[in-house]
Amino acid sequence: MSRAIFWVSTVLALLFLVVPLALVMPLAFNGSSFLTYPMEGFSLKWFEEVFTEGNWVRAFGNSLKVALGTTAVALVIGGLAATGLMLTGRWLQIVLTGLFVSPMIVPSIVIGVAFAYSFGRMGLSGSYAGLVLSHSILAAPLVFLSILTSLRGLDPDLDLAAASLGASRGQRFRHVTLPLAAPGFAAGALFAFTTSFDEVVVALFVASPDSLTLPVALFAGLRDRLQPTLVVVALLLSLISFAFLWLMARLQRLNAPQKP
Amino acid sequence: MAFIDIRTIDKFYGSFQALSEVSLSIPKGAFVTLLGPSGSGKTTLLKILAGFEGVSAGQILLDGRDITALKPEARNFGLVFQGYALFPHMSVFDNIAYPLKVRRKGRGEIAARVEAMLDLVQLRPFARRKPQELSGGQQQRVALARALVFQPDLLLLDEPMSALDKKLRVDLQDQLRDIHQRLGTTFINVTHDQEEAMHMSDRIAVMNLGRIEQYDMAHTLYRRPASRFVADFVGKSNIFAGTVEGGAFATEEFRMALPADGARPGAAELVIRPEDIRLGAAVAGDVVLAGSVAASTYSGDRALYSIALPGGRVMLTYGSARDGALEPGAPVQIAFDARDGILI
Numbered sequence: 068m069s070r071a072i073f074w075v076s077t078v079l080a081l082l083f084l085v086v087p088l089a090l091v092m093p094l095a096f097n098g099s100s101f102l103t104y105p106m107e108g109f110s111l112k113w114f115e116e117v118f119t120e121g122n123w124v125r126a127f128g129n130s131l132k133v134a135l136g137t138t139a140v141a142l143v144i145g146g147l148a149a150t151g152l153m154l155t156g157r158w159l160q161i162v163l164t165g166l167f168v169s170p171m172i173v174p175s176i177v178i179g180v181a182f183a184y185s186f187g188r189m190g191l192s193g194s195y196a197g198l199v200l201s202h203s204i205l206a207a208p209l210v211f212l213s214i215l216t217s218l219r220g221l222d223p224d225l226d227l228a229a230a231s232l233g234a235s236r237g238q239r240f241r242h243v244t245l246p247l248a249a250p251g252f253a254a255g256a257l258f259a260f261t262t263s264f265d266e267v268v269v270a271l272f273v274a275s276p277d278s279l280t281l282p283v284a285l286f287a288g289l290r291d292r293l294q295p296t297l298v299v300v301a302l303l304l305s306l307i308s309f310a311f312l313w314l315m316a317r318l319q320r321l322n323a324p325q326k327p
Numbered sequence: 328m329a330f331i332d333i334r335t336i337d338k339f340y341g342s343f344q345a346l347s348e349v350s351l352s353i354p355k356g357a358f359v360t361l362l363g364p365s366g367s368g369k370t371t372l373l374k375i376l377a378g379f380e381g382v383s384a385g386q387i388l389l390d391g392r393d394i395t396a397l398k399p400e401a402r403n404f405g406l407v408f409q410g411y412a413l414f415p416h417m418s419v420f421d422n423i424a425y426p427l428k429v430r431r432k433g434r435g436e437i438a439a440r441v442e443a444m445l446d447l448v449q450l451r452p453f454a455r456r457k458p459q460e461l462s463g464g465q466q467q468r469v470a471l472a473r474a475l476v477f478q479p480d481l482l483l484l485d486e487p488m489s490a491l492d493k494k495l496r497v498d499l500q501d502q503l504r505d506i507h508q509r510l511g512t513t514f515i516n517v518t519h520d521q522e523e524a525m526h527m528s529d530r531i532a533v534m535n536l537g538r539i540e541q542y543d544m545a546h547t548l549y550r551r552p553a554s555r556f557v558a559d560f561v562g563k564s565n566i567f568a569g570t571v572e573g574g575a576f577a578t579e580e581f582r583m584a585l586p587a588d589g590a591r592p593g594a595a596e597l598v599i600r601p602e603d604i605r606l607g608a609a610v611a612g613d614v615v616l617a618g619s620v621a622a623s624t625y626s627g628d629r630a631l632y633s634i635a636l637p638g639g640r641v642m643l644t645y646g647s648a649r650d651g652a653l654e655p656g657a658p659v660q661i662a663f664d665a666r667d668g669i670l671i
Contacts, residue, residue, distance in 0.1 A: 228412035230399040231377055232426035233477065242425070246416045 088305075095298040102293050113295040123300060126284035129195075130264055133280055136199035137206050137263035138256050144203060145210025145255055150240070153218050164215075171208045178204065179272035186273060193275025201273050202263040209262060210255035217251020218244070250318050257318070261311050265304060329388075330355035330513060331376075331481065336385030338371055338537075345371045346537045349385070353530075358507050358514045360524040363534035364560070369517045372534070373483055376515065378402050389480060405474030405482040405512075409489055411466045413458035419469050420445075420454040426477040444472040447506060464495045471503070475510065484516040488523060500526050521561050525549070533557050549600075555671060558598040563631075565604075565642045567597045576670065580638055583614045583665045590670055598669040604644035606632070609662035616661050618642070623652040634661055 090104075098108030117123045148167050152160055170178065182201040183192065191197035221244065229239045245252070267282045274283055281304065288297050329352030338346040346368045353359050361369040374380040376387065378399035386395040394402060413422050423444055427437045445451040448468035458466055467487060474482055487503075488496045504527050507514050518524055524531050525545040532542040533556070541553040552558035558566060569578030571590045576583055576597055609615050621635040623646075630648040633641045644661060646653065653659065 222410070222412065224408050224410055224412035225414060227377075227379055227399070228406065228408060229414075229425070230379075231402075231404060231406040231483075232429065232473065233400050233403065234425075234429045235400055238429050242429075243414060247414075 141206035206259035405479035603667035
């Protein structure tokens with residue numbers, strides 16, 4: 068009996084989550100220009116349109132640039148924060164963790180408004196740097212947490228051992244801490260990249276028509292002209308996210324058998 | 328002059344005093360063991376020597392130079408950790424080479440010195456392995472090689488044998504003593520295992536509650552304990568509380584004349600080691616007591632007996648066990664020479 072309940076609820080939950088997505092995806096190959104069933108023939112022309120039309124390609128390029136920039140900036144901020152935190156006392160650690168994680172708790176619309184306003188005054192609004200900075204604020208807590216988890220998992224004796232063997236603080240970080248916590252840094256980088264790559268709310272406030280990112284272009288397209296190109300873009304975005312998810316799972320498996 | 332001079336060190340953690348007025352002077356090339364139960368402060372003292380912890384008062388001199396405030400990386404002391412703390416992402420070779428790399432030695436010199444160390448600890452075939460592919464004893468020897476390869480002024484060992492099984496422990500103790508003799512480096516070992524301490528060290532500092540109770544050679548510690556704690560902690564012992572008056576020691580069970588005069592009258596304790604007690608035989612002049620076997624522990628070469636005296640107290644002694652141990656309840660006579668008693 069309980070097995071039956073388990074399977075029924077699992078199947079229902081999966082249907083609820085997967086069916087809407089699965090139903091939309093085939094429309095990318097629709098022959099007609101409407102987002103409706105039944106499909107009128109199979110065609111790859113919408114893929115061709117996405118890859119040849121300047122707007123989509125530019126938006127994809129923007130997203131990629133912003134995501135890479137965000138990864139770099141968030142990795143430095145989050146990495147420094149996590150590494151520094153490990154050197155402080157217990158109470159300070161609790162307070163600082165709360166502060167570093169706070170961007171995750173503040174609603175992103177509030178962050179969006181705050182950046183739109185302050186970047187406007189600083190002349191950064193609509194710029195590449197503005198987008199990267201605002202996305203970095205969103206991504207840094209994720210990087211911080213994943214690196215912190217990694218650092219906490221290290222045997223503290225390793226750092227002491229390296230010190231007793233004559234290694235300075237910088238040498239210890241480069242030779243011992245960084246290589247052993249590398250999976251945490253890599254996971255943090257992936258988090259930062261995906262956070263930025265599919266972020267809509269803050270980008271809506273900060274991006275200009277020139278620095279439009281892919282999710283924002285998708286959002287705008289939804290209002291302008293409802294076409295299978297949108298589904299093609301959504302499909303491509305999902306595939307990229309899946310690829311990252313898979314990479315992350317690989318990294319976690321690498322991270323596991325570190326301790327002797 | 329002492330090579331390492333520890334001068335009246337106090338260490339507080341909050342209001343808890345982990346060390347009080349600890350002083351120790353260690354000659355160059357010695358093998359000294361800090362022996363004590365957990366919480367005695369021995370590990371705290373080791374951490375202070377390594378530079379991981381500061382002192383609340385006092386100082387440490389190395390060859391007359393004050394090193395109390397020196398960072399661990401500037402001390403040039405080798406340290407073998409309880410859990411070995413080998414770098415899991417480096418091979419055995421790279422682990423041992425690490426202290427030479429941070430000292431910016433040439434590639435050729437590093438290779439030569441690491442290989443010499445690998446030979447010393449008999450691990451040359453394992454140079455390319457990762458530490459986690461080695462057994463506990465092998466990892467231990469890698470840790471030792473890594474801590475010695477840069478020719479430290481001092482080698483600190485933090486309970487290096489505690490994770491190993493007994494037979495391996497004895498083998499490694501022999502090896503460690505051998506390496507100490509060959510290199511002539513000053514060793515300071517921390518342990519709670521008194522057999523290990525006696526087996527390896529030139530001198531032992533027995534610690535209790537943040538103080539050094541006695542600092543002596545193993546033999547002196549055993550035969551001339553300075554306090555009841557040392558008598559009890561180092562080796563097995565029978566301790567009688569009693570009084571000294573008129574050149575004799577009196578306790579509930581017996582009264583005996585003290586061989587040497589100079590014992591201060593008043594309350595005192597008498598220590599008798601189990602091996603000084605004769606079971607079922609007495610020599611003229613012995614203190615003789617009657618009792619019965621309460622329990623026996625047979626260990627092949629001999630048996631350890633607990634003998635219950637009529638007053639209720641229990642004494643430990645060894646007996647031959649060639650024909651099997653005595654049965655519990657068997658009446659026995661025990662005797663000892665007053666000269667073997669240790670008055671503290």
